[in-house]
Amino acid sequence: MSECCVSVKDLSMSYGRGDALKGVSFQLEAGTLVALTGANGSGKSTLLKILAGLIQTYRGEASILGQRDTWLTKSEVCFHPSYPWFKPGQRVSDAVKMYAVLRPGYRVAEADELFSRFGFDMGAQLGTLSKGRLALALFILSMGVNARVYLLDEPFGGIDIKTRDEMREVLLRQADERRLFLIATHELSDMERLFDRFILLDHGRIALDGQSDDLREQYGCSIAELMRRKL
Amino acid sequence: MALSFQPDKPIYLQIAAHMKREIIAGSYQPGDRLPSIRDMAMIYEVTPNTIQRALQLLEQEGILRTERTNGKFITADDALLRRLRGDVLRERAAAMTRELLAYGFSSEEILSALSDELKGADSQ
Numbered sequence: 233m234s235e236c237c238v239s240v241k242d243l244s245m246s247y248g249r250g251d252a253l254k255g256v257s258f259q260l261e262a263g264t265l266v267a268l269t270g271a272n273g274s275g276k277s278t279l280l281k282i283l284a285g286l287i288q289t290y291r292g293e294a295s296i297l298g299q300r301d302t303w304l305t306k307s308e309v310c311f312h313p314s315y316p317w318f319k320p321g322q323r324v325s326d327a328v329k330m331y332a333v334l335r336p337g338y339r340v341a342e343a344d345e346l347f348s349r350f351g352f353d354m355g356a357q358l359g360t361l362s363k364g365r366l367a368l369a370l371f372i373l374s375m376g377v378n379a380r381v382y383l384l385d386e387p388f389g390g391i392d393i394k395t396r397d398e399m400r401e402v403l404l405r406q407a408d409e410r411r412l413f414l415i416a417t418h419e420l421s422d423m424e425r426l427f428d429r430f431i432l433l434d435h436g437r438i439a440l441d442g443q444s445d446d447l448r449e450q451y452g453c454s455i456a457e458l459m460r461r462k463l
Numbered sequence: 464m465a466l467s468f469q470p471d472k473p474i475y476l477q478i479a480a481h482m483k484r485e486i487i488a489g490s491y492q493p494g495d496r497l498p499s500i501r502d503m504a505m506i507y508e509v510t511p512n513t514i515q516r517a518l519q520l521l522e523q524e525g526i527l528r529t530e531r532t533n534g535k536f537i538t539a540d541d542a543l544l545r546r547l548r549g550d551v552l553r554e555r556a557a558a559m560t561r562e563l564l565a566y567g568f569s570s571e572e573i574l575s576a577l578s579d580e581l582k583g584a585d586s587q
Contacts, residue, residue: 263511263512264510264512265510397465400508401505401508404504404505404508404509404510405505407504407510407511408501409511421470424470425468425474425508425509425513426508426509426510427510428510428512428513444474444513445473445474445475445476445513445516446473448470448471448472448473448474449473452471453470453471454470454471455470456470457470457471
């Protein structure tokens with residue numbers, strides 16, 4: 233039995249007008265890659281932000297590596313937001329330096345190597361990159377972080393299929409038995425093979441949660457197809 | 464380029480089947496040591512857990528054995544490997560026959576088409 237990395241119990245969260253999460257419970261084990269899927273507004277980002285310690289006004293329980301206050305676990309967590317956090321004039325090399333300062337154990341050499349493999353000019357300003365290239369740059373920055381729990385919000389958005397193939401390989405290289413990857417994503421078809429488990433959110437509730445191959449066996453279809461049927 | 468999988472079938476079963484084909488085709492020799500689970504995960508571009516599950520299945524079938532400190536090995540049991548060859552041949556033939564019969568082809572048509580194909584393959 234693997235170590236439990238992330239646990240949420242009866243987790244709920246409202247933003248004034250409506251409920252973003254309604255009684256969500258699950259436990260995630262170290263050494264797994266888990267996809268969090270669901271339509272826009274289904275609560276994926278809210279869930280990741282709670283786990284990242286960025287939202288503290290939730291009800292229910294959330295813990296990371298056994299620690300209940302998720303804002304205390306930030307050093308063990310790599311949160312990858314779906315929105316840009318940098319100043320447009322910042323250069324790729326500045327961003328790497330910033331991560332190296334902010335994140336103890338940041339793997340500068342690995343980040344540099346990935347930037348060079350994907351053909352980035354380290355002097356390029358982040359604000360001048362295309363949407364896809366920017367998403368890829370942010371992904372590479374996150375892959376340099378040395379953490380136990382990776383919470384990635386839509387890392388494949390706007391990225392072409394060939395680059396996604398390479399990102400899959402980069403992620404698998406990072407994965408080890410101590411780490412957990414929880415990845416919110418819409419891009420299923422070509423990324424399905426990357427995940428051990430799928431959790432589908434629908435209007436803030438869990439609509440489906442299962443091991444990938446068990447779901448394929450049980451429903452006789454791809455996960456992408458299953459998600460279409462369930463929503 | 465990684466192996467492509469049928470999206471509607473469990474991936475671990477497809478990996479196990481692929482490895483059996485590799486063993487029969489001689490890409491893996493009897494007694495060969497398998498790459499590490501991590502390396503196999505990179506080769507197949509799936510998670511280490513998926514590889515683990517495929518290997519467990521092959522181990523249950525006796526095709527692999529684990530040496531506690533050295534990793535996993537292809538069995539050197541000739542009888543078992545011969546049986547595996549026979550099983551795969553029958554399995555593939557059965558699947559193809561089912562499909563062709565479902566189209567409504569007769570046994571004679573199927574046999575004659577197969578024999579033509581084989582002649583074609585031999586002359587290459």
